[in-house]
Amino acid sequence: xxxxxxxxxxxxRMRPLTDTTPKPLLEAGGQTLxxxxxxxxxxxxxxxxxxxxxxxxxxxxxxxxxxxRYGLHIRYSPEAPVALETAxxxxxxxxxxxxxxxxxxxGDIWTDYPxxxxxxxxxxxxxxxxxxxxxxxxxxDFILEQGQLSAAEDGPQxxxxxxxxxxxELFAGLAAGVRPLAPILVEAMGRGQISGEHHAGQWSDVxxxxxxxxxxxQLATRGHGI
Numbered sequence: 001x002x003x004x005x006x007x008x009x010x011x012x013r014m015r016p017l018t019d020t021t022p023k024p025l026l027e028a029g030g031q032t033l034x035x036x037x038x039x040x041x042x043x044x045x046x047x048x049x050x051x052x053x054x055x056x057x058x059x060x061x062x063x064x065x066x067x068x069r070y071g072l073h074i075r076y077s078p079e080a081p082v083a084l085e086t087a088x089x090x091x092x093x094x095x096x097x098x099x100x101x102x103x104x105x106x107g108d109i110w111t112d113y114p115x116x117x118x119x120x121x122x123x124x125x126x127x128x129x130x131x132x133x134x135x136x137x138x139x140x141d142f143i144l145e146q147g148q149l150s151a152a153e154d155g156p157q158x159x160x161x162x163x164x165x166x167x168x169e170l171f172a173g174l175a176a177g178v179r180p181l182a183p184i185l186v187e188a189m190g191r192g193q194i195s196g197e198h199h200a201g202q203w204s205d206v207x208x209x210x211x212x213x214x215x216x217x218q219l220a221t222r223g224h225g226i
Contacts, residue, residue, distance in 0.1 A: 001120055001165075002097050003046050004090065005037055007107035008054035008083035013208050022056040024107035025063055026212060029219030032063070033206060034107050038070045044115035046103065049074045050096045054083040086181035091171050099168060106162030110215055112202040118165050124193035125170040126185065130158035131203045136211075141182075142189070142196070149196040151186040161203055 011018035017026060024034035034051075041049060049072050053060050057078060067074030077093040084092060090104060101122060103115060119127050128149060133140045140157025143150045170188060188194050204215050 001046055001101065001103055002048040002050065003041055003103040003105070003115075004050045004052070004077075004093055004097060005034060005105055005107045006052060006086060006089060006162075007034060007060055008052045008057070008079050008089055009108070010055045010083065011108070014206075014212070017209055017212070018055070020056075022053070022060050023206075025060060026206070028110065028206070028212060028215045033110060034060070034064070035070075036110060037105055037107065038064075038067070038072060040113075040115050041103075042071050044118075046115065047072050050077055050093050051075075051107070052077040052079055052084075052089040052093055054079040082178070084176075084178050086179075087171065087174070087184055088177055088179040090166070090181070091174055091176050091179065094168055094171060097168065101165050101167050103165050104163075106205075108206050109162045110202075110204045110206055111161065111163070111199070113161070113163060113199050115163075118163075119195075120165075122165050122167065123195055124167075125188050126164055126166045126194050128185075128194060128196045129161040129163040129199050130196050131161045131199050133157065133159045134205060136205070136207070142185075144196045144198055147195050147197070148192060149185075149189050149194045151189050158198060161199060162205070163199075 007024040011023035014023050025032045061076055064074055075096055130144050137159050141160045143152055143155040144158050206212050206215055
């Protein structure tokens with residue numbers, strides 16, 4: 001399985017830290033956020049990684065290089081002049097991701113989820129990892145029932161973790177350009193094509209300086225657990 005790390009965002013809520021450092025290169029526990037993902041991918045036996053980049057993307061490429069020091073082969077998908085959002089970034093990178101299902105993870109989260117647990121062949125068009133709703137997102141995103149995800153609003157919601165496996169067919173026929181992922185997922189959920197699972201372990205959306213400080217404190221006092 002190939003993989004993609006989403007790393008193109010500007011990180012507005014993380015300013016001023018992201019004025020000079022791309023969010024995935026912010027450090028916690030002695031290494032950058034994106035390095036935790038690279039190590040987890042390698043442990044899962046995934047060696048081919050595509051990283052999209054836009055804001056300060058040259059710094060990401062300079063820091064990670066070709067990935068050889070992580071035991072990986074990294075290629076880049078530059079987005080200019082602006083980031084293409086999640087689906088737009090994936091669509092642009094499809095030629096590098098191949099014809100088989102691929103893993104995608106947000107570059108600005110931290111988690112102990114083991115990537116090796118993801119299905120190599122999802123039953124539908126995608127399989128998403130869901131987590132308990134964090135304080136900053138109490139309403140959640142989707143309902144998970146018997147392994148299937150729904151966008152209905154009449155039940156308990158969970159939050160999308162930013163980790164998923166996608167079939168290229170999910171994006172078939174969609175034009176390149178700036179495009180969010182949520183509408184594509186919701187449409188496929190309506191056809192019963194998106195499965196999911198609930199991860200009850202550690203997960204953090206490192207979206208603000210305060211949440212980064214909280215993660216740093218967690219790693220300093222409890223260990224990162226990966």
